[in-house]
Amino acid sequence: xxxxDLTGHLSAWRRSPGPLGDIVISSRVRLARNLAGMPFLSxxxxxxxxxIAELLHxxxxxxxxxxxxxxxxxxxxxxxxxxxxxxxHLISRQQAEAxxxxxxxxxxxxxxxxxxxxxxxLRAQVLRGGLQLDACYADIQRLDEMLERxxxxxxxxxxxxxxxxxxxxxxxxxxxxxxxxxALKATGQxxxxxxxxxxxxxxxxxxxxxxxxxxxxxxxxxxxxxxGRSEEQIVEEFRDVIVPGIIDYERRARQxxxxxxxxxxEDRVHRAAALLGSARLIxxxxxxxxxxxxxxxxxxxxxxxxxxxxxxxxxxxxxxxHLQKTAGREMAPAERGEVRAKLIxxxxxxx
Amino acid sequence: MKYKCEKCSKEAxxxxxxxxxxxxxxxxLCESCATAEGITTKAHVxxxxxxxxxxxxxxxxxxxxxxxxxxxxxxxxxFRERGVLGCPNDYEAFEKVLVPLLERAxxxxxxxxxxxxxxxxxxxRRHNELLRLRGQLKDAVxxxxxxxxxxxxxxxxxLEGS
Numbered sequence: 001x002x003x004x005d006l007t008g009h010l011s012a013w014r015r016s017p018g019p020l021g022d023i024v025i026s027s028r029v030r031l032a033r034n035l036a037g038m039p040f041l042s043x044x045x046x047x048x049x050x051x052i053a054e055l056l057h058x059x060x061x062x063x064x065x066x067x068x069x070x071x072x073x074x075x076x077x078x079x080x081x082x083x084x085x086x087x088x089h090l091i092s093r094q095q096a097e098a099x100x101x102x103x104x105x106x107x108x109x110x111x112x113x114x115x116x117x118x119x120x121x122l123r124a125q126v127l128r129g130g131l132q133l134d135a136c137y138a139d140i141q142r143l144d145e146m147l148e149r150x151x152x153x154x155x156x157x158x159x160x161x162x163x164x165x166x167x168x169x170x171x172x173x174x175x176x177x178x179x180x181x182x183a184l185k186a187t188g189q190x191x192x193x194x195x196x197x198x199x200x201x202x203x204x205x206x207x208x209x210x211x212x213x214x215x216x217x218x219x220x221x222x223x224x225x226x227x228g229r230s231e232e233q234i235v236e237e238f239r240d241v242i243v244p245g246i247i248d249y250e251r252r253a254r255q256x257x258x259x260x261x262x263x264x265x266e267d268r269v270h271r272a273a274a275l276l277g278s279a280r281l282i283x284x285x286x287x288x289x290x291x292x293x294x295x296x297x298x299x300x301x302x303x304x305x306x307x308x309x310x311x312x313x314x315x316x317x318x319x320x321x322h323l324q325k326t327a328g329r330e331m332a333p334a335e336r337g338e339v340r341a342k343l344i345x346x347x348x349x350x351x
Numbered sequence: 352m353k354y355k356c357e358k359c360s361k362e363a364x365x366x367x368x369x370x371x372x373x374x375x376x377x378x379x380l381c382e383s384c385a386t387a388e389g390i391t392t393k394a395h396v397x398x399x400x401x402x403x404x405x406x407x408x409x410x411x412x413x414x415x416x417x418x419x420x421x422x423x424x425x426x427x428x429x430f431r432e433r434g435v436l437g438c439p440n441d442y443e444a445f446e447k448v449l450v451p452l453l454e455r456a457x458x459x460x461x462x463x464x465x466x467x468x469x470x471x472x473x474x475x476r477r478h479n480e481l482l483r484l485r486g487q488l489k490d491a492v493x494x495x496x497x498x499x500x501x502x503x504x505x506x507x508x509x510l511e512g513s
Contacts (some may be wrong), residue, residue: 159463227460229487
């Protein structure tokens with residue numbers, strides 16, 4: 001398996017909506033770990049950074065992570081390949097843009113990705129479709145235990161797992177969900193919701209994590225508190241209190257739209273379909289915005305002939321990195337707009 | 352390209368794109384104006400800001416600024432500038448400053464109660480279990496669940512005695 005194989009295909013978890021997949025696009029759990037006896041990355045010499053990358057590269061390929069694991073040397077990868085990895089949520093934008101020896105181990109079904117030398121020596125994530133926090137957590141626990149057998153991690157009894165940034169210390173566990181909240185946006189309640197989330201010590205970010213904007217009405221919600229609670233408590237609170245709260249708000253907003261503004265809603269969905277089906281030039285932002293309407297339409301039974309899989313595929317294929325990787329060459333934004341519009345028309349069956 | 356915040360003309364760090372009726376509208380805001388509008392993109396509690404406040408408030412500000420880790424050599428001032436620590440030992444070297452910082456970033460907590468490595472010593476494991484039980488006991492008492500509190504107390508005693 002290599003990166004080229006990955007680009008043209010949709011991982012299994014993106015093909016069918018997981019539990020509560022009409023609102024929760026995906027669940028993610030990640031752990032940060034640092035090697036004991038090594039400085040954190042900001043104080044490492046270039047040689048030490050390389051040493052860590054080589055050691056972890058070896059260990060990760062030897063560990064039985066899943067059916068097939070590939071390791072991408074992010075430092076040696078082209079800018080386009082790095083972009084593809086970001087768009088697939090396999091590495092962070094921060095790691096894509098960093099310098100020095102670094103990489104990522106990806107299990108072939110893309111549910112597991114382990115970044116080497118991002119902010120910490122090791123950042124492991126498990127990603128699944130829909131609301132599946134327990135399954136993600138069980139997987140990451142197994143993964144951690146496996147790695148722990150071979151690698152000594154920096155740990156203190158007082159502060160827990162030690163991380164470069166004190167905001168991650170303790171469990172070093174970040175639990176997050178990617179949620180689609182078009183009705184809260186349309187009814188003007190999104191800011192209120194986000195403010196409430198912040199009051200509950202949650203971070204709300206855009207599609208590609210830290211510092212990115214929320215396009216396509218997609219928001220990533222995650223815990224900020226990693227210390228003073230056990231891993232299970234963090235997962236439970238997120239699963240039993242936070243996510244149900246968000247789902248409930250969005251469902252009510254959707255019902256409200258159906259009850260009071262049904263025609264306007266149908267109009268939006270069908271206009272979005274018409275635009276996507278006939279545009280000759282389209283930016284990825286506009287495509288995401290329109291796909292968001294289709295997604296809402298699909299889940300409210302207002303759109304015919306669409307599937308969850310088609311929308312997920314379109315959303316990914318329309319991203320700049322994927323578009324250029326598929327075309328096999330770099331393109332200027334104007335040309336991308338044309339190629340993207342054509343691709344979307346074809347996938348939506350209009351030719 | 353650098354943008355200025357549309358509200359206060361500081362440097363914008365939050366960029367939003369909205370498309371309304373096919374019109375692309377771009378908005379650029381600084382962190383504080385974005386926060387005021389309820390838009391957050393920041394992952395971390397603003398560490399630099401907390402540290403700044405602490406330095407200003409602390410009568411021992413000059414003492415803090417001379418702190419330095421004996422292992423990796425990072426100074427407290429360098430940590431303040433970057434927001435990331437230099438090595439695991441910094442947690443001890445800067446403990447005095449870090450504890451209040453951790454409390455602010457983690458809803459009042461400054462002690463780990465979660466998982467510990469399988470190869471960690473038994474004592475550490477017990478220490479953690481005790482911390483966790485004491486936390487639960489506090490919650491049980493606050494929730495007036497005295498039956499559970501009694502159970503927890505027994506388990507704590509048992510662990511302390513072992």
